[in-house]
Amino acid sequence: MSELSQLSPQPLWDIFAKICSIPHPSHHEEELAQHIMGWAKEKGLFVDRDAVGNILIRKPATAGMENRKPVVLQAHLDMVPQKNNDTVHDFAKDPIQPYIDGEWVKARGTTLGADNGIGMASALAVLADENVVHGPLEVLLTMTEETGMDGAFGLQAGWLQADILINTDSEEEGEIYMGCAGGIDFSSNLTLTREAIPAGFQTFKLTLKGLKGGHSGGDIHLGLGNANKLLARFLAAHAAELDLRLVDFNGGTLRNAIPREAFATVAVSADKTEQLKSLVATYLDILKNELSIKEKNLTVVLEPATAEKGALNAQSRDSFVQLLNATPNGVIRNSDVAKGVVETSLNVGVVTMTDDNVEIHCLIRSLIDSGKDYVVSMLESLGKLAGARTQPKGGYPGWQPDANSPVMQLVRETYQRLFNKTPNIQVIHAGLECGLFKKPYPDMDMVSIGPTITGPHSPDEQVHIESVGQYWHLLTELLKAIPQK
Structure with a gap:
């Protein structure tokens, strides 16, 4: 019993x-x-x-x-x-x-x-x-x-x-x-090119975890952290100055759940490892300052790792990181008709990287069809700028x-x-x-x-x-x- x-x-x-x-x-x-x-x-x-x-x-x-x-x-x-x-x-x-x-x-x-x-x-x-x-x-x-x-x-x-x-x-x-609300799935796919990691580079696993997550519709207005977006933000800020080589990136598990964890495998030259560690610690302080009320268990962990494949070349790295960093997330507009209710939103739910491709999978929601259409248009424009293949699919009223x-x-x-x-x-x-x-x-x-x-x-x-x-x-x-x- x-x-x-x-x-x-x-x-x-x-x-x-x-x-x-x-x-x-x-x-x-x-x-x-x-x-x-x-x-x-x-x-x-x-x-x-x-x-x-x-x-x-x-x-x-x-x-x-x-x-x-x-x-x-x-x-x-x-x-x-x-x-x-x-x-x-x-x-x-x-x-x-x-x-x-x-x-x-x-x-x-x-x-x-x-x-x-x-x-x-x-x-x-x-x-x-x-x-x-x-x-x-x-x-x-x-x-x-x-x-x-x-x-x-x-x-x-x-x-x-x-x-x-x-x-x-x-x-x-x-x-x-x-x-x-109605909804529609949206995926952006980028073809990746890899190259060997240079000699003398050290590999690390960068993990952002401890977020609450939640329902990508009912909780989207709460201002919770999205692990995919937060990790992309760090990479966009520091990849160039560190000459960082990106080996892998995966985050989230469901397009209708706010991602709680994201993982990146990165490599930097031996003389930049201390700078990487310092920047990660600083970034954690920044996030805690921004999100400590909502995300009390947020942490960013950097630990040694091994790379079993080559890293993205600079163009692939930048196209992916900048696309993910620029992809909007969260509330797009509140409803004028239903007071206190979100009209249009999206959740950057799942990022999946393989040897030669990376997919960013979002779920768009809106009380009105034109709201969905607007976000689809925005993501399609971003995809064209990044050279990504985009596809809206599975729309429901x-x-x-x-x-x-x-x-x-x-x-x-x-x-x-x-x-x-x-x-x-x-x-x-x-x-x-x-x-x-x-x-x-x-x-x-x-x-x-x-x-x-x-x-x-x-x-x-x-x-x-x-x-x-x-x-x-x-x-x-x-x-x-x-x-x-």
Whole structure:
């Protein structure tokens, strides 16, 4: 039994503990999918699966509720795999280890997967708990949301019967989401030319680590450090004066997570090693002065290393370093319509260098299509200046807010009645699947709710226990209050 079993509502927490025990990072959801389908069949529920792997489960209305509008509860199956540098964990094989820490549930050294595991657990708990009163009910679990919204892109018209969709992927109790940002991936690739490292040069590994990281949408306004950008800044400032030879550079692991670590292998002549060490120490002082409030654990480490291949020639080094240093990152513009919400942003998420190529992979988000187009144009211009091959790909639409949404009004009224306070109606600067669902189901009324989750997409991810109970109370009362057809 998991220690989560002592928490309330017990069915939800028990199911979440089971979800944690089955590895399910993006592209590795199949074991969890098979478990859920078997579980639903054991309960005698209708289960179906579509061509892209999405799961649909149906449960008949409870007695007397047959004439209510049908509802679909929606969550995604996958989680973001991020771990601390000193944590040994294979996300494709090892279970997540959740534990209770005061008012929060956390995971040992890794992301928790409360995004979107708590939402998924809540939907399954509604199916499992015979005390929950509801009309005709569907549960839709989508595939591979975190790395490209594959399941949402593949959702076919006519499969769902519901009139109302409740998305469970929001992360702030007391807020109702009625719109979200769209996004697009953008990659820049540079061909590299290498040459031998001169005799008498010493090789070092330069590591920038200890950053918080976080969600590249929900946390992008917080002013957190981006390891790729910070390491590029150092190289741009000092590569020429040190006659520095760049052997390797890699940073970040996911385009939708703010990079926490970046690594460069460099070589300098023996007579410049002390200067390199001094400049690294000075740079660490600069960063601590700038970021100490937000990034208390930031550090830059220089240690001896060996080079197993040649270094970039001066032109390749400068083209790459200057392109990465010049690539914008973070908030581009705040919304004039949704006050306090970011309109357009990008995250320089992953830099991957091989022998003859380096790729810079960004995720652009915007509440408006023209905002995405602007950043794409900016990155394409930078790419042309640097001689890079650029490609925008995998664009997905935002979810346009509907101020007249009946289900949004119902959620607001239900929340007010239950908790005697008015919830915030929000547009979120993160990608929810609702925008994609609108294409096959343009008339479906949609809303998004959830408990309080902080630090998603980072090992600091945690879910607030009390807020899960409040969210469950809201969800079950909402299902009871759904109007007649």
